[in-house]
Amino acid sequence: MIEVHHLKESRSRRITWLLEELGLDYTVISYDRDPKTRLAPPELQKIHPLGKAPIVRDKDQTLIESGAIIDYLIRTYGNGHLAPAVGTSDYNRYVQFLHYAEGSAMLPLLLKLYVSRLGEAGAPLHPRINGEVANHFGYLNGELEGRDYFVGDSLTGADIQLSFAVQSAVRGAGREAFPNLTRFVDMIAARPAYQRAVEKYSE
C-alpha cells in the first residue's frame, strides 16, 4: 500500500489528487504544523531526515520532492496515461514543467510570503518580487493561450505539478489578471478525482 505523509495546509494535495486520477489504493498519514513555528513537526524526521512533507513510501522506496514523486508514480503506475511517451518533444516539455513549477514559479510566491512577515520593512523588495510574479505567471498564462493543458491535449503530471503555484497566483492576483490560468484553475476544480482528493483530506 502506498503511504503519503501529509502536512496539513501544505502542497501535498497534488499527490493525493494524482493517486485519485490513477485509481490507486493509498493511505494518508497526516501531521499538524508546529503552532508556533508553522514548521513540520519532528515526527516527520523519523520518515525522512529532512523532516518535510510530502513524503511517499512505496515498496522499499522513500521519496521526497513533489516533482520526483509525480514522475515516479506516473512512470510506475500510469500505464501510458498522464505523461507523453519518452523520447517525444512533448516528453521534454513535460519534464521541463515538472521542474519549472518548484524550481522557478514558486520562488516569487515564497519570497512574497516570507517578506510579508516583515511588514513595511520589506517594502524595498516588493517591486522586484511583484515583477517576478508578473513575469512567471504571465509566461504560464501565455503557454495556455488556445489550449487547456500545459502539454499535449489531455491532463498530464505537469498540470498536476503546476497546479499549486497556479492556484496560489490566481488567488493572489484575482480572476481577471491571468484569464487562461483562471480557466485552468476552474478545470482542475471540476475534475472528479480532484474533488475526491479534497473530500477525503480537506486540510
Place this chain on the structure above:
Amino acid sequence: MIEVHHLKESRSRRITWLLEELGLDYTVISYDRDPKTRLAPPELQKIHPLGKAPIVRDKDQTLIESGAIIDYLIRTYGNGHLAPAVGTSDYNRYVQFLHYAEGSAMLPLLLKLYVSRLGEAGAPLHPRINGEVANHFGYLNGELEGRDYFVGDSLTGADIQLSFAVQSAVRGAGREAFPNLTRFVDMIAARPAYQRAVEKYSE
C-alpha cells in the same frame, strides 16, 4: 550544434560542465546582466518568453530549467553514462535529487540573498533562513557520509545539478561546517571536464 544561452555570473556553469563531461560540441551565447537591476537583458526574451538563462537549443527544441536540461542531455546523449538505468531505485533517487536541488535546497540560499538587500530590516527573518540552510545542507552532508557521489558510486547528473547549491553553501558556511560537502566541492574542482568548462567561459 547545441546552443547554450548563458547569463554571466549565473548557474549556467552546470550545463557547460555537463557538455564537457559528455564530450559534445556546443556553442555558448553569453549575455551581460542589466547593470542596474542585475536581471537578464531583454534580448533573452527573443530566445524564450521567460527571458531567463540557461536556455538550451538543440534540434527543434528550446529548453529551460537546469534540471530538465540535464535530464534531456543525458537521456539523449549519455549512452548509459551519468545516470542509473530507468526502473532501478537508484534512478528514482537520481530524479529526486535532480528536483531537490532547485525545488528545495536553493530556496534558503535565495531567501538569504534577497533579504540581505534589506540590511538590518531583514533581521527578523535571519533565524528562520539560517535554520533552513542548516537543515537542507545538514541533510545533504549526511547523504554523502561514507560516499563520494549522491547516487551510486560514480558521477551522475544529480551531482552536477546539486553542485551549484552545494558550492554556494560551502562558500557561505566555510569549509568546516559541512565536511562531506567540502570534499564534494573539491572533487568537482579536480575534474578535467569541470576545469575545461571554467577555462572556456570563466564568467
